[in-house]
Amino acid sequence: MELNAAAIKQWMHHTNETIQENKEYLTDLDQKIGDGDHGINMARGFQAVADKLNEQDYDTVSDVLKDTAMTLMSKVGGASGPLFGTAFLRFSTAVKGQETINATDFAKGIREAAQGIMDRGKVQPEEKTLVDVWLPTAQYLEDASEFDAEAMKQTAKEAMEKTKDMVAAKGRAAYFKEKSAGHIDPGAASSYYLFAALAEILGEEG
């Protein structure tokens, strides 16, 4: 696996398409355990990312990730803005200046991103947040002897589904206490779309 700036850009564009298609679903998930704006916010944020990345050609992967981070941070709002923004910012820093990244770099970037989410949100694993998708995906990427996009997507999907049984300890969902169990966390769902989008563009190329 080798990704250059154009591939990362393509990844973000495809993520945007996926989020737009699932905007209503994400909002419905958030209405069950939050305040019902996750889909609206993520759709606005990723559309802004797509627009921003279209403005120029990038030389390095880290620059694409940095612009993605800054745009998400300023356009998503809510808790998701700083959390997704911090994730991409840490990823960018982890691969700073690189024109291409390989599977090892990617694993490192996702691990740093997961740690960034935990630091920023003061969240631990199993508190029913997006980090419950990022951490298992990072773990899979580190453990895999060879990068397999489909297996990464599957890992992220299973991780997202596991959030269904968790009881929220952080964020607005925490007010629902035990009632938050039984619903997938919306941030975990949009994180899955992100990894699924990458698997899909890599699949098309392969």
Add this chain to the structure above:
Amino acid sequence: MKKIINNPDNTVQEMVQGIAAAYPEHVKQLPDTTVITRSDAPVQNKVGIVSGGGSGHEPAHAGYVGKGMLDAAVAGEVFTSPAPDQILEAIKVADGGAGVLLVIKNYSGDVLNFEMAAELAEAEGIQTAQVIVNDDVSVENVPARRGIAGTIFVHKIAGAMADTGATLEEVQTAAKEVVENVRSLGMALTPCIVPASGKPSFELGENEMEIGIGIHGEPGIERKELASADEIAQELMEKVLADADFPSGSSLAVMINGLGSTPEMELHLVNRRVQQLLREKELQVYKTFVGEYMTSLEMAGCSVTLLKLNDERKKLLDAPSEAPAFRQ
């Protein structure tokens, strides 16, 4: 959905423009932002006070910008925290060299975004301090308590304290003391509709009410059959007083806050019973505020806020304010 709006995506920006146009002698919009500032910001050598949060709670927070209260307020999307870059702009415009106090309601999004903005401000050499408001007693776990109408008292007292020429630390202390001494509880009869989603944020049956509901429709303590104004007042007061444990003889400020579509008439009915109960408990009412201070779009319902006063807080509460939503 029936609303007086244009494109839902532009609602917040258009509202901010409307606010700036309504009170040009007091406030202005910071260009290219959703920040409302005092028209004379920054005030040199005065601690700046910045607050904000999701929109939909008007007059909070832009209505509290003015001499004697906030120096700037940041409006996020409806019920969504503003982003760090916008908050940073508010901090920069509020800083007159004495530092800036951030008044943050205790929601994950608000805390995350304001903290990021504070980091960015510190990196630019602006000193900041923060106070997190968590007056909603409906949440048992104190660190997770939400910030609701009690926030207005924090704005008022911090703003008045800053006007005395106090340092950032002194203003922060005064604000924290308000948080320690203020308690609120709300209830709702009907949900509200976020313009961009077009759907009610939750459902309540025809004969149902919810005690302890959050200002974004977060779950409260319990749903039950609709009761009379006196019974509602009694239930809210019991829970607030049980949590606050104010000694008898305490002097209080009282706020009966409408959530958006509750007639002032009904708020006064609630107030009538609240005042009776306070007399029975031998608690003294120093000042009462009845009206819409922290709303939740068109939600029907109210909240009751009690703030225990001391001599300093009385003086600061009485200090003049030119903020359009809190003129005195």
